[in-house]
Amino acid sequence: MGTTMLFHVHMTVQLPPDLDPTTRATLSEAEHIRAKEIQEAGKWRHLWRVAGTFQNISIFDVADPAELHDLISSLPFYPYMQIEVTALCHHPGSIRSDD
Known part of the structure; x- marks a missing residue:
């Protein structure tokens, strides 16, 4: 396995405040599905919500910045x-030696 x-x-x-609620729900469901796929692939190692906000802090484990960009830009949000x-x-x- 490579570095x-x-x-x-x-x-x-x-999200735009005037975003159609159906579109918002569809995007949200697709976002959760895609995030799960990336996590299950071992690329999105940690995912934490910033309490009280629509933000997260994450740790990605990828081959290079290009792979990171491809993964993030594949998210529906x-x-x-x-x-x-x-x-x-x-x-x-x-x-810790495992990180």
């Missing part, structure tokens, strides 16, 4: 997201 890279991704979803990405590397002081 992978970890990325911290902060996603903020901003992608056109409505503000995204901040930070590349991560192992800290020499960490007692």
Whole structure:
């Protein structure tokens, strides 16, 4: 297996307030399905909601930035997201070796 890279991704979803409720529900269902697929593939390692907001903090484990972009842009909410990405590397002081 090749080397992978970890990325911290902060996603903020901003759906238009006048978005049709049926469209919103359809997008939301599709978003959950796609997020589950990416997690089950082992690429989306951690997913946390930022309490009280329509935001999440995530850790992705991917081959390179291009793969990360492809995964994030495959999310149905992608056109409505503000995204901040930070590349991560192992800290020499960490007692965990599995990250």
